[in-house]
Amino acid sequence: MIRQSLSPRPDWRHKVEALGLIWHDGPERPYWDESACYRFTRGQIDRIEAATAELYRLFLAAGEAVVSEPRLLARFGIPPVFHDPIREAWEAEPPALNFGRFDLGFDGRDAPRLFEFNCDTPTALLEAAVVQWAWKEECFPALDQFNSLHEALVARWSELAPDLPATLHVAHVADQAGEDAITAAYLRDTAEGAGIATVPILMDAIGWHHDDHCFVDEGDMRIEALFKLYPWEWLVHEEFAPHLLDNLERGDLVWIEPIWKMLWSNKAILPVLWDLFPGHPNLLPASFTVPAGDAVAKPLLSREGANVSIRRAGAIIAETAGEYGEEGYVYQSLYRLPEMAPGCFPVLGSWVVDGAPVGMGIREDGLITSNTARFVPHVIDG
Template structure:
């Protein structure tokens, strides 16, 4: 694994915007950064792919353990009224895109290590699937890239299409940066490429029809299938949570992703995994109590690296602010990311679609990867 310094394309902004990535720079720094790239050998990619496939197997076992143990499920800070809907969805296996991004630590030598699984509302999708592929095709046409993510998403939608109603609503919040809007629009593109008709929808425009006991869009059209780029842990705490329970009991709306994704996306899954598979080469020790030794404290429910702290020798050496943590924390042994350049620590986002490892995206930032971390492309060379 080598970090190369490059000269960006002269018109790179126009090219990534043409691909849909209008959010390519933050207030203080670039988000899409093609002044560097990572080079992997084929053997290194094989190890990342194998680790991703193995981690999916471990998550299946952990999910089974959680839904089968009421006391364990209670550790996830999920409102008790939603425990049965989670169990029922897990057993019923409703239609699901079943995709996500394993965030991994990897130094090119030891086994890749799991940090967490973003599988309810994973972002950095368009840049991983499309933008970096187009960059590679133009800049390094003779090299390869670990990237069949776009094709895998289209194929998965095509497999789901016979089970879905005529229209799929795709919802997101009206975010100022445009990141959620971009991700939702890209997912609509992949669904439509599979022959599924879609409609855009803002989360705040979802309504409830009291007589028909169903969710509707701003035009009062019944929502029968919904992909929502909005966390389940927020949904179950909204004012319309009682209507959500009613809807889940009726089972007449396809939620993509299903409510059981609340288990996998919750940091409480990390101690469960370690208890089930102690010493596994792709896992880091994790617990619900502060361990002896260096560790990372993570809220059960958090996003974009918020409220994370790194503890070394009983001192906090790095931390991020945020509004999370009231539900509790887990503690994961500290993994020392390779510092590939001063202040540059890469986290590998390994994508999976329905159990298959299909691509890689890299975020490069400080000791804690936050929403200001850069996305940098990669190639396979050797």
């Protein structure tokens, strides 16, 4: 694994915007950062792909353990009234993209290690699936890339299409940066590429029809299938949570992703994994209590690296601010990321669609990967 410095294409902004990545600049450096790339050997990619498939297997076992043990599920900070809907969705296996991004630490030599699984509302999707592939085709046409993400998404939508109603609503929040809007628009493109009709909608425009007991859009059209780029842990605490519970009990709306994704996207799954598979080469020790050694403290439900702290030799050496933590913390043993350039610590985002490894994106940041991280493309060389 080598980090190679490059000269960005003079018109790179125009080119990535043409592909839909309008959110490409950052406060200090561009978010889309082609001033460097990562070069991997085929053997290293094979190890990342194998680790991704193995981690998915472990998550299946962990999910089964959680839904089977009420006391374990209680550690996740999920309102108890939603425990049964989670169990029912887990057992029923309703339609799902079943996609997500495993965030991994990797130094090119030892086994990749899991940090967490972003599988309810994963972002950095368009840049991983489309933008870095187009960059590779222009800049390194003779080389390969670990990337069949776009094709896998379209294929999965095609598999789901017979089980979906005529129209799929795709919802997101009106985020100022546009990241959620970009991701939702891209997922609409992949669904429409599979022949599914889609309708965009903002989350706060979704209404509830009291007489028909259903969610509706601005035109009072019944929402029968909804992809929502909005986390379940927020939904279950909204004012309309009782309507949500009513809707889940009726089972007349296809939620993508299903509510059982709350289990895998919650950091409480990390101690469960370690208890089930202690010493596994792709896991880091994790617990609900502060360990004796160096560790990273993570809120159960934090996003984009918020409220994370790194503790080394009893002292906090790095931390981020935020509004999370009230729901509790988990503690994961510290993995020392390689510093590939001054202040540049890469985290690999290895993607799955329907549980199968399909591609990778890399984000660089300081010791804690946050919403200021930069996306750096990669190639396979040899």
